[in-house]
Each structure stands twice: as C-alpha cells, then as structure tokens.
Amino acid sequence: MMIEEQFWETLDRAALPARVGTLAKEGWRLVQICGSCHEAFEILYSFDKDDRFLSLRVAFSKDDPVLPSITESYFGAFSYENEMQDLFGLKLTGLKLNFNGNFYRLAKKNPFLDTPPAVAPAPGGVSS
Amino acid sequence: MPHLVIAKLLTKSAARKPSTRLYPAEKRAPPKGARGRLVMKQIETCVFCGVCGKKCPTRAIAVKRTDKTWELDRLKCIVCGECVEICPKDCLAMEGEHATAFVAKKIETHVQKPKPAASDPT
Amino acid sequence: MGQRTIIPFGPQHPVLPEPIHLDLVMEDEKVVEAIPSIGFIHRGLEKMAEKKDFQEMAYIAERICGICSFIHSMGYCQAIEALLKLEIPKRAEYLRVIWSEMSRIHSHLLWLGLTADAFGFESLFMHSWRVREKLLDLIEETSGGRVIFGVCKVGGVRRDVDAETLRRALEALAALEAEYREIAGVFSRDASVKRRMTGIGVLPKEDARALGAVGPTLRGSGVAWDARRLQYAVYGELDWAPITEEAGDCQARCLVRIREIFQSFDLIRQAAGKISDGPVAVKVPGNPRGEYFARLEQPRGEVVYYVKGNGTKNLQRFRVRTPTFANLPPLLKILQGCELSDVPVIVLTIDPCISCAER
Numbered sequence A: 001m002m003i004e005e006q007f008w009e010t011l012d013r014a015a016l017p018a019r020v021g022t023l024a025k026e027g028w029r030l031v032q033i034c035g036s037c038h039e040a041f042e043i044l045y046s047f048d049k050d051d052r053f054l055s056l057r058v059a060f061s062k063d064d065p066v067l068p069s070i071t072e073s074y075f076g077a078f079s080y081e082n083e084m085q086d087l088f089g090l091k092l093t094g095l096k097l098n099f100n101g102n103f104y105r106l107a108k109k110n111p112f113l114d115t116p117p118a119v120a121p122a123p124g125g126v127s128s
Numbered sequence B: 001m002p003h004l005v006i007a008k009l010l011t012k013s014a015a016r017k018p019s020t021r022l023y024p025a026e027k028r029a030p031p032k033g034a035r036g037r038l039v040m041k042q043i044e045t046c047v048f049c050g051v052c053g054k055k056c057p058t059r060a061i062a063v064k065r066t067d068k069t070w071e072l073d074r075l076k077c078i079v080c081g082e083c084v085e086i087c088p089k090d091c092l093a094m095e096g097e098h099a100t101a102f103v104a105k106k107i108e109t110h111v112q113k114p115k116p117a118a119s120d121p122t
Numbered sequence C: 001m002g003q004r005t006i007i008p009f010g011p012q013h014p015v016l017p018e019p020i021h022l023d024l025v026m027e028d029e030k031v032v033e034a035i036p037s038i039g040f041i042h043r044g045l046e047k048m049a050e051k052k053d054f055q056e057m058a059y060i061a062e063r064i065c066g067i068c069s070f071i072h073s074m075g076y077c078q079a080i081e082a083l084l085k086l087e088i089p090k091r092a093e094y095l096r097v098i099w100s101e102m103s104r105i106h107s108h109l110l111w112l113g114l115t116a117d118a119f120g121f122e123s124l125f126m127h128s129w130r131v132r133e134k135l136l137d138l139i140e141e142t143s144g145g146r147v148i149f150g151v152c153k154v155g156g157v158r159r160d161v162d163a164e165t166l167r168r169a170l171e172a173l174a175a176l177e178a179e180y181r182e183i184a185g186v187f188s189r190d191a192s193v194k195r196r197m198t199g200i201g202v203l204p205k206e207d208a209r210a211l212g213a214v215g216p217t218l219r220g221s222g223v224a225w226d227a228r229r230l231q232y233a234v235y236g237e238l239d240w241a242p243i244t245e246e247a248g249d250c251q252a253r254c255l256v257r258i259r260e261i262f263q264s265f266d267l268i269r270q271a272a273g274k275i276s277d278g279p280v281a282v283k284v285p286g287n288p289r290g291e292y293f294a295r296l297e298q299p300r301g302e303v304v305y306y307v308k309g310n311g312t313k314n315l316q317r318f319r320v321r322t323p324t325f326a327n328l329p330p331l332l333k334i335l336q337g338c339e340l341s342d343v344p345v346i347v348l349t350i351d352p353c354i355s356c357a358e359r
C-alpha cells in the first residue's frame, strides 16, 4: 500500500483568513475541516492541489472559543463551520451563511464539547 | 427521441416467471458461508473461558463461570462471527439462516448440565 | 416580484430514503433559496471512537452508512494501517478492491432505482433493484453479509474467497452485466427519462470546484477528480481512468454513474485476473500513534478519514468527512432557480446519504 505524504502547517487563528485566501487564489481545493476539542480546541483545514495534500493546524484555548470564518475564500466551508458551531459551541466570526446553531437539530447542545468520561468497564466478558 | 425503450425489457419480463419468491412459503437457501445468526452448538464442551465475550465487539455475550451459563443478547449481536472464530472448544457456530424478528427483548441462556460424577478433565 | 412562500421539504418525503429537511423559499413555482437543516440522525459515531477499542471501531465505521458500508470500514482500516506503518498482504488488497467495486455497483444500482422512482418511472425502479438483488446475493456469498460486509479489519480482511467461489462470482457478474446493459440503455436513451433530467439542475464546472463538490456530482461537471487516482490499495495496478461528463446537469450525473457501473465490472474482472495467492491478514503490532488523513472514493464521492492516536487502544479523534456533507453546498446552489417539481430529482442526483453526512 502507498502511504500518502501529507504536509502540515501550524498557524495562529488571526493569520488564518489571509493564508486560506492565498491558497484559494492558488487554486487549492478545500477537502475538509475537522474540529476537535480535548485540552484545547484544535481545528484542521485540509486542502488538495495536484495530488498534494496540505493541512493547516489552528489551536487555541477553550476559554476563548472564537474563530474567524473562511467562507470569504471558500463559500462551501459554511457547512463545516456551522457543524463546528453546533457540535463544539465555537463562535465563528464573519460566517457568510450562519444558521446560528440551527444547522444540526440535536437533542443535546454542543455534544462534542465535553471530554468523554473515563472508559467504563464494559459489561459482558467473563465474571465469576 | 426514442420512446418506450423499456418496452423490450418489459416484454421479456412479462414472459418470464416472477423474480420474487412467495416468502415465507418459499424460502431461499442461504449461500454457504453466509452469516445469518449465531448459535450455541454444543454447550457440553464449553469451558466457560469467556474469550468469546471478551472478543465480542458489542459485548453481546455474558459468560458466568460459577453458574455454568452462557448468555447471548441477540439484539446486541451484530453477527460478525468473531466469537465463532476465537472459541477454543468450537462450541459456537454461524448459521446461514437469519434470526427472525422479535416481539420482546430477551436474553438467550444456555446452561451446562452438571457432569456425571467423574472428575472434569480440564 | 411575486409573493414568497416557504414550503418545507422533508424530513419525511416520499423520495427521501433518509431524513433531511429543506426549507424551500418559493416565488410562484420557482425555488429562490433552499435552507437545509440536518441532524435528525446524528449518532455521534465520531465520539464513540474515544471509548471503543480501535480494532472494534472498524465495525462501527462500517455502520456509518448502510449502502457504502464496505468502503467505510476499508477507509478506517487504511487510516489505522498508515499510522501503524502496516503493510497488508497483496491478496487482501485485491479482495478489498473487488469488494469495494461490488459495493459501488450495488450503490449505483440502488441510486438508479431511487431516481427512476423520483421521476415516477416505477417499472424502471423495480428492474434496477431486481438486478441489484442478484448482486447482493453475490456479496453475501463472498463476504457473508448482504449489506454490511463485516470482512474488513485492521491488518487485512477477515475471510478469503476461494478460487471456485471467485470463478462463480465472475460468471454471475458477467450475466449481471448483460442484464444491466438493458437497464442502462433505458436510462441513457429513453425520451421520458431525458425530459426529466436534461438541462435540469446545472452545476457549472467552476461552481462545482469552488463549492467543493465530490464524486459523480463533480465529475458530472467535467472535473476528472477521483480519489482512486491516489492509488490506494491496488488501484495503481489496474487500468482505468476517471469518468467525466461535461454537461453538469442531472442527466450528466446519471450518465457518470451508469458508466461507472460498467467500469466497476471491468475493475473486478481485472482484479480477479491479477489476484495472487497468499495470506489475507497480518498481525496488528501495538496501538496507533500519530495522525493521518486517508482518502478514498466512495460511490458518492471522496471520503476523508482523519485518525489521531496517542499510543493507547482508544483513538483520540476520529473524523469522517463524507461525500454527502461536501455535496450539500453544491446542492443548495443548484436548487436555486429550479422548479418545485424538479426538486426531488435534483436532490436525488447528488445521491444524498444523510446518515453518512451526520454520522
């Protein structure tokens, strides 16, 4: 199997819109945006151009859940950003199509925000 | 633009016997190797090691060594066959026929009868 | 300007196999804007990876979707194998390709049926599914499951297909292909089918690219991007090229899928011809550490798996970006300005899989 070479860049969230803007001009395709939240927020933006795969990493503290939107350069990013907004309770600034937390209809608000409880001992298995 | 391109297909299928079966009167024989449902084939040889329950990704099996029981929650079982592959005593088997629908949740319990007086070889 | 009304479309609607809700802002018979809301079947499967053993997670990954099930587990396993730097046996790679092409055919046939149903061509719907049913039997014979294959695991595949079964499967596939050819002819030539699809829901090339469309939605607009070009598994050793159509309308997206089914039949034949003997799985060495994006081509388009492991048996983050999620923005774009009666057909031509999109 071929393991694809992947490129990474870490940057500050303030620098994000400008960097993404350049990528958009160079003709990169937005592949995905992935949010994750453990000790801090970590958002990954992946792009693809001519079979090169580049991911930008933006990390920031949980106390300040604000992120600039990239819908200026990639309008299609609105679905990912609204998803993050609903699942993680992030606040996106400058989001061009903002559902204000109504994109996902969820039973629980921001379900992905809290860290999971420690692994509970699973039932089943052997007991004596 | 051509109309009724489907006509040929329709005439053909009108001449043929139906593609469907009169289930449940007529049942399909499941192909060899199909994973339909898990069965406890022989509780007599089970040594209650509990490997099947540990390997089961959905924790559908509970093994109680003291009571010599082997329990299956069929609604949890995803019929993956991991337990069948791992069982050292070849107690479990996969049948091709699917389990039927349920009206109520229940746990299937298999109890090993106490062995005749002779001591247990294992 | 006429008066605007809002018509709710879904979550329960005859053409929708799964729940998605669209608020259609109408001006007379024209759709001005479509506003989606999803989440009716959000199951939090991504979060589950943080509690489940990474090897058991392959079964859950497979259940993200009931139609493109096999490729989901395959993508998950590939991502983990990349983290573990695990080289899996060649035979397993070939079997994975054969099964993923089978699942592509079965998914596209399902789609053809649903689309025929969406424009009211019931008999065509039945015939598509009649052929699909035979394929499901073949899948069951080779893998053991009809829709959920359950054969992919980290390190290879769980069962081998013996030469005799493979030979019989190939024969059956050849017969199926002949039957399918008749159905394909109806889709590509019949006047009533054409009338419902030609010129409807046009997605220009630039928009498809800019809005991040993937799969047949993208290729129907003339962009030759297919994730199989990354040559994962053994796609690099097979002879094939992405299929594109230029028009960008519903008909073009339909033609792409029709031709892809023929291509899949061919890929299965090629793979079965080249498959070599050998083991089908290797032992998994330890726990995954690091992060990786695996990209594969689902019947509905490119799917991305992100896995991040920290050396324990639970993953830290598992993320799936499914094709339908990427195809939502293009869908909203092509719904703008269409007729109300065309909405069902247009929604179906992106092949929406909502449980994929929400996970």
Ligand code: SF4
Residues within 6 Å of the ligand: B045, B046, B047, B048, B049, B050, B051, B052, B053, B063, B070, B086, B087, B088, B089, B090, B091, B092
């Ligand atoms: S693995 Fe086999 S022998 Fe062990 S408890 Fe399960 S059924 Fe019994």
Ligand code: SF4
Residues within 6 Å of the ligand: B038, B052, B055, B056, B057, B058, B059, B060, B061, B076, B077, B078, B079, B080, B081, B082, B083, B084
């Ligand atoms: S078949 Fe799979 S899910 Fe069912 S009991 Fe066995 S291991 Fe568990």
